[in-house]
Amino acid sequence: MGRSRSQRRRVQVVQKALSPSSVRAAGGQSFTPDQVAAMLRAVTNGQISAGQVGGLAVPLPRSPYDNVPFGPGTPLPVQPINPVNPATGRAEPRQYNYPVSWNLPGIQDRIVPFSVLRAAADQISLFRRCIEIRKTEVGTLAWDIVLSQTAIERAMAERPSDTRADVEKDLRNRMSPLVGKYVDFWMTPDRRNGLTFVQWANKVLEDYFVLDGIAIYPRRTRGGDMYSFEVIDGTTIKPLLDQYGNKPAAPNPAYQQILQGFPRGEFIADLELDEDGNEVLANAYGTDQLIYFVHNVRSFTPYGYSAVEQALDDGDLYLRRHQWLKAEYTDGVMPAGWLKAGEGQAQWSPQQLAEYERALNDYYAGQTDTRQRFRILPWGMEPDIRNDLGERYKPDYDLHLITMTASHFDTMIAEIGYTQPGGLGSTGWHEGQENVQDRKATRPTVRRLQSMITNMSRHYLDMPKELEFKFLGLEEEDEDAQDEVANRRVMSARMTINEDRDRLGLARFTFPEADKPFISTPRGIVFMEGAGQVAPGELITPGNGLDAPLPGRDPDGAAGQTAAGGSGRVLPQGKPRYALPPPPDADGDGVDDANERKSATTRKAQVADEIAAYRRYLKKGKSRQFEFHYAAPADLEAAGLLQDPADD
Numbered sequence: 001m002g003r004s005r006s007q008r009r010r011v012q013v014v015q016k017a018l019s020p021s022s023v024r025a026a027g028g029q030s031f032t033p034d035q036v037a038a039m040l041r042a043v044t045n046g047q048i049s050a051g052q053v054g055g056l057a058v059p060l061p062r063s064p065y066d067n068v069p070f071g072p073g074t075p076l077p078v079q080p081i082n083p084v085n086p087a088t089g090r091a092e093p094r095q096y097n098y099p100v101s102w103n104l105p106g107i108q109d110r111i112v113p114f115s116v117l118r119a120a121a122d123q124i125s126l127f128r129r130c131i132e133i134r135k136t137e138v139g140t141l142a143w144d145i146v147l148s149q150t151a152i153e154r155a156m157a158e159r160p161s162d163t164r165a166d167v168e169k170d171l172r173n174r175m176s177p178l179v180g181k182y183v184d185f186w187m188t189p190d191r192r193n194g195l196t197f198v199q200w201a202n203k204v205l206e207d208y209f210v211l212d213g214i215a216i217y218p219r220r221t222r223g224g225d226m227y228s229f230e231v232i233d234g235t236t237i238k239p240l241l242d243q244y245g246n247k248p249a250a251p252n253p254a255y256q257q258i259l260q261g262f263p264r265g266e267f268i269a270d271l272e273l274d275e276d277g278n279e280v281l282a283n284a285y286g287t288d289q290l291i292y293f294v295h296n297v298r299s300f301t302p303y304g305y306s307a308v309e310q311a312l313d314d315g316d317l318y319l320r321r322h323q324w325l326k327a328e329y330t331d332g333v334m335p336a337g338w339l340k341a342g343e344g345q346a347q348w349s350p351q352q353l354a355e356y357e358r359a360l361n362d363y364y365a366g367q368t369d370t371r372q373r374f375r376i377l378p379w380g381m382e383p384d385i386r387n388d389l390g391e392r393y394k395p396d397y398d399l400h401l402i403t404m405t406a407s408h409f410d411t412m413i414a415e416i417g418y419t420q421p422g423g424l425g426s427t428g429w430h431e432g433q434e435n436v437q438d439r440k441a442t443r444p445t446v447r448r449l450q451s452m453i454t455n456m457s458r459h460y461l462d463m464p465k466e467l468e469f470k471f472l473g474l475e476e477e478d479e480d481a482q483d484e485v486a487n488r489r490v491m492s493a494r495m496t497i498n499e500d501r502d503r504l505g506l507a508r509f510t511f512p513e514a515d516k517p518f519i520s521t522p523r524g525i526v527f528m529e530g531a532g533q534v535a536p537g538e539l540i541t542p543g544n545g546l547d548a549p550l551p552g553r554d555p556d557g558a559a560g561q562t563a564a565g566g567s568g569r570v571l572p573q574g575k576p577r578y579a580l581p582p583p584p585d586a587d588g589d590g591v592d593d594a595n596e597r598k599s600a601t602t603r604k605a606q607v608a609d610e611i612a613a614y615r616r617y618l619k620k621g622k623s624r625q626f627e628f629h630y631a632a633p634a635d636l637e638a639a640g641l642l643q644d645p646a647d648d
Helices: 005-017 033-044 114-123 125-139 149-158 164-187 197-210 283-288 312-330 350-364 395-409 426-460 479-491 497-504 600-619 633-638
Strands: 143-147 214-220 226-232 237-239 255-259 262-269 271-273 279-281 289-293 337-340 382-385 467-471 518-521 524-527 539-545 568-570
Touching: 114 125, 114 197, 114 312, 125 197, 125 312, 125 395, 125 426, 143 149, 143 164, 149 164, 164 426, 164 467, 164 497, 197 214, 197 226, 197 426, 214 426, 226 426, 237 289, 262 283, 262 289, 312 395, 426 467, 479 497, 479 518, 600 633
Parallel strands: none
Antiparallel strands: 143 467, 214 226, 214 289, 237 255, 255 262, 271 279, 337 382, 518 524, 524 539, 539 568
């Protein structure tokens, strides 16, 4: 029987969608649409495997969702576009649904062309001002090649018995001979064009803020040594994709340079993975490498999203405001005021009105004194002065547009030359804005640039991982805040005094307490070392260690007990230790004889006063020893304040 028109159309569609090459089996055989449909049904029913179907995928098990009322429905069996993985029988996912034939010239997913971004960055004055401020802010910072903090931490973990200063000293001694070579290179990173670091960094930051696509060509000498890092125009670079939407691995090209609408050069990605999964240079293709850095990486495009592109909408509004202001001076037709004609002028001809208007304007034009005088208008005329003109030119709206546009570049309006109006507390507000600027703009940009340069140095200049590129000077601007943080760390046992002095570059203290962590409490300093060997509730303090006997006590008695490390100990409030001289007597034992000559009444009062003073002393929670001159152990026991030291 013949097929209907709809059936014939359906067969034609299937034949177009499933060409012989797309369903070709391992032996080169192709299938008709009916055969493909039959195989799909067989795969869905589990009758055949992926190996029997060639490019078709083995579906995962499915539950009968169709039997559930208002259910989600059973998923259709997949027909992959990418090749099937023989190990799983299914295809791996694509990064995103990229346009067909992406790698061909002229195919892209950019909504805003690079040429528009370049023009906006140059023609919108506010954009250019913000970009130049950010470039100057970052590019002119001092820099150096220093020890990596990660390397220091690893070395300390490998040498737990050594101090941080000793570890850093050993690393510095090993790395110092290499530092000079890398510093000399980065003084002029682009030798081909003779660009210093500041000039080179300006080119990098220009493409960072305008395009979010930094392209750097690592040029080598004929001997294979690195010669210079040349920043090329990022608008000419087209990132290529593999079948999964990823960056193609070497030796496949990962980038092409498009000039005059056609590929004029192709390059491989600068890094590849070795057998252990570590990033290494594709040295076999050293002359065909390209560094392409994108900060705002997204899952649906290989291109970035720059600050200029984000600010286009607000920048367009700011530009139109400027255009309106210019038109007011060139094409504006709204006068400063009007004169309403009344009944007396109803019979005037247009020529008469024009003559009177010209005469009146000529009379007052440029005549400041004349404009201060009264003028009697013809009968029926009334002045109509527009009072809303000033509202249209107030700077508040312009300041709002400037703030909104500059925020995309993380730039404070004070840096552009505008001040935020405010009364009391406005100085603190600007200081707070400066802290925000440093936290969300300067430091992130600096860290990204540091990371990029450090990776380039390690991969192309063979710089050891113990070294890193670092910008200097940011710590000095926030020195007070860092000192406050360091003080809290020292007082909470997270850092020792000598470690803080290492941070400041000061000489270390030689006494051992400077290398011991401690906690500062209202009752004194508590050293962490040996704290676990002291009874709960007791305070560890320096200077009055338990290894020293209390005055007036037997060195071999209970008062001679010691804590680990020789730290002193004082009982908590309500259970004080006492330090007593021998009680006064008359046998010439060296005690003040004046006390022996006092009357019993006087001595009783003195004992009572001393016990009262001792009670007040206890309420203050002091940690030092209290010295008794008049009260004897019997007096303390009678007052309920004596406790045998052996009981604690």
